[in-house]
Amino acid sequence: MRHLLIYDMIEAVHSSGSIRKAAEDTNITASALNRRIQGFEEEFGSEIFERLPRGMRLNPAGELLLHHIRLQRQDLARVHGQVADLSGIRRGHVKIACSQALLPYFLPREISKYRAEFPDVTFTVNVRDRIQAERDLVSFDSDLALVFEPAHMVDFEVLHAVHQPVMAVMSAAHPLARQESLRLRDCLEYDLVLPASQFGVRVLLEQASARLGRKLEPVLETDSFDMVRHFAAYGQGIGFQIPVGLNALARPDMAFMPIAHRDVSGGELYLGHLRGRTLPVAALKFATQVVTALSVQGNA
Amino acid sequence: MRHLLIYDMIEAVHSSGSIRKAAEDTNITASALNRRIQGFEEEFGSEIFERLPRGMRLNPAGELLLHHIRLQRQDLARVHGQVADLSGIRRGHVKIACSQALLPYFLPREISKYRAEFPDVTFTVNVRDRIQAERDLVSFDSDLALVFEPAHMVDFEVLHAVHQPVMAVMSAAHPLARQESLRLRDCLEYDLVLPASQFGVRVLLEQASARLGRKLEPVLETDSFDMVRHFAAYGQGIGFQIPVGLNALARPDMAFMPIAHRDVSGGELYLGHLRGRTLPVAALKFATQVVTALSVQGNA
DNA sequence: CAAAGCGGTGCAAAAAATGCATCGCTACGC
DNA sequence: GCGTAGCGATGCATTTTTTGCACCGCTTTG
Numbered sequence: 001m002r003h004l005l006i007y008d009m010i011e012a013v014h015s016s017g018s019i020r021k022a023a024e025d026t027n028i029t030a031s032a033l034n035r036r037i038q039g040f041e042e043e044f045g046s047e048i049f050e051r052l053p054r055g056m057r058l059n060p061a062g063e064l065l066l067h068h069i070r071l072q073r074q075d076l077a078r079v080h081g082q083v084a085d086l087s088g089i090r091r092g093h094v095k096i097a098c099s100q101a102l103l104p105y106f107l108p109r110e111i112s113k114y115r116a117e118f119p120d121v122t123f124t125v126n127v128r129d130r131i132q133a134e135r136d137l138v139s140f141d142s143d144l145a146l147v148f149e150p151a152h153m154v155d156f157e158v159l160h161a162v163h164q165p166v167m168a169v170m171s172a173a174h175p176l177a178r179q180e181s182l183r184l185r186d187c188l189e190y191d192l193v194l195p196a197s198q199f200g201v202r203v204l205l206e207q208a209s210a211r212l213g214r215k216l217e218p219v220l221e222t223d224s225f226d227m228v229r230h231f232a233a234y235g236q237g238i239g240f241q242i243p244v245g246l247n248a249l250a251r252p253d254m255a256f257m258p259i260a261h262r263d264v265s266g267g268e269l270y271l272g273h274l275r276g277r278t279l280p281v282a283a284l285k286f287a288t289q290v291v292t293a294l295s296v297q298g299n300a
Numbered sequence: 301m302r303h304l305l306i307y308d309m310i311e312a313v314h315s316s317g318s319i320r321k322a323a324e325d326t327n328i329t330a331s332a333l334n335r336r337i338q339g340f341e342e343e344f345g346s347e348i349f350e351r352l353p354r355g356m357r358l359n360p361a362g363e364l365l366l367h368h369i370r371l372q373r374q375d376l377a378r379v380h381g382q383v384a385d386l387s388g389i390r391r392g393h394v395k396i397a398c399s400q401a402l403l404p405y406f407l408p409r410e411i412s413k414y415r416a417e418f419p420d421v422t423f424t425v426n427v428r429d430r431i432q433a434e435r436d437l438v439s440f441d442s443d444l445a446l447v448f449e450p451a452h453m454v455d456f457e458v459l460h461a462v463h464q465p466v467m468a469v470m471s472a473a474h475p476l477a478r479q480e481s482l483r484l485r486d487c488l489e490y491d492l493v494l495p496a497s498q499f500g501v502r503v504l505l506e507q508a509s510a511r512l513g514r515k516l517e518p519v520l521e522t523d524s525f526d527m528v529r530h531f532a533a534y535g536q537g538i539g540f541q542i543p544v545g546l547n548a549l550a551r552p553d554m555a556f557m558p559i560a561h562r563d564v565s566g567g568e569l570y571l572g573h574l575r576g577r578t579l580p581v582a583a584l585k586f587a588t589q590v591v592t593a594l595s596v597q598g599n600a
Numbered sequence: 601c602a603a604a605g606c607g608g609t610g611c612a613a614a615a616a617a618t619g620c621a622t623c624g625c626t627a628c629g630c
Numbered sequence: 631g632c633g634t635a636g637c638g639a640t641g642c643a644t645t646t647t648t649t650g651c652a653c654c655g656c657t658t659t660g
Binding site: 318319320330331334335351352353354355356 | 639640
């Protein structure tokens, strides 16, 4: 609320006791703040601060005004709350179809962040592959889909896309973990743990290795990304995953390294909904948050 | 208050119904006003106006905000008043919504008595029926309401209530004027001058005569209490009024007699303000004086 | 008695608000 | 059915306001 900034300033001066200190909190110069205060006092019709040699103190008029400011803020917050209520942001249910990669870190984090602000919004998260996810949108079983390299996208309206390179996942003790960069052909010399063939990462890897004239021969093929990570963690070979499914901080015993872009270019993670559909408020707002989170992660 | 200008603009757009008209009132260009509104909506976090082909209308969020704006303004006015008090100046403005009965004697007397002590306090008096009066409080168009038998009283916080019997009003020469006490059925034998059906006195009389199995058939029905009194003064029938609207001393040519309590029990005259509101100093002080005056009259 | 901290102010630069011209749209009158 | 009038929105040049910087005078403090 830009037009209420002066109130913040008054409170800052009040609580810090001097214009100079308050100026730091407010991120403006003392002179600017000083003139804002003076300007306000002129409009208001009376001084609200006593000028002491050591700083500023509210005078009785200022005390009265401060009370008004607080009352006013509180009432504005109430209005905001009521507006939020009637726009439906506060309550609601969001149904999400997503790739497995989103399950361990990304979605739990985003959902709990969202629910910290709107505790009355509930969620359904269904794991779906790239084809099923779109089907879920069409049948209205999901509001949002968050999938890696979706299959046809006829009914899929993209809200946001973010590029995801393919990461090799291995034990920190693995010979390749010490290398600067990682080529696909190096990986092929070791035991591979691959997701099943319906997954986007697998498709990308198959294409890339075909270009090398090689064939992928996994020691373990699974439809559980958890399995991939854990098997790799035991030092048993190399797994693959996209960044959004990994959390470097959480696993110091593991190494996550991007495969050289010229070998495997990676793919796109798409957030979208059913084409032409107007989303419920809660779903739309959550989608906005997810877009922000994906952008930040993409830049980091 | 320059920083609250945006509120004026919002109200201007609300009351004129279009940005272009409001722009004239505000002495600003339509484009500038348009962008102020848009900017505010962005800060506020939601639209507050519906854009119609013919102009702008507040949406529900806007209605909520409008109420906040009015509350906020009034509270600021109260603070101003209190600050003025601090500096020893007794200034201020009191806005009153009242029933017609208060106009001829009661309010003029009380207001001039108050202004004898505080000549810098000014007044606005609006005649409102029982429903409109409450509406005025809600919209902050009035500080105080003084009404007979208010309708619902949801937002009405009572400061004082005083009982008012229903009085018959007639020429001193009227046959009934010589009686000791007056029964309703006696009145019904004569020509009746009645206030219109939205008035409390009329409602009470209708209920009472229904209990007698009679129907009121006025020869004159009017929404002017002055008309009632003057018509009765000419000897043309019996009018009705509550004591606060009468002044026995002023009209020796007329007779005012209470209807027997068992026939018409009378009603309550309420002084009140908007529920939960802190009144400006001047209004509060005037209210105190009115409470005193009503108590005295009630006892006399 | 010097140093540190305070609010206040002149002036140039930066930022915001405004006015003007104009667009696209919809309802209304002929 | 079509033109017109009224509406909100917007790009751009201009004006107004706000801000930052440097510095003043003052009072307290060690």
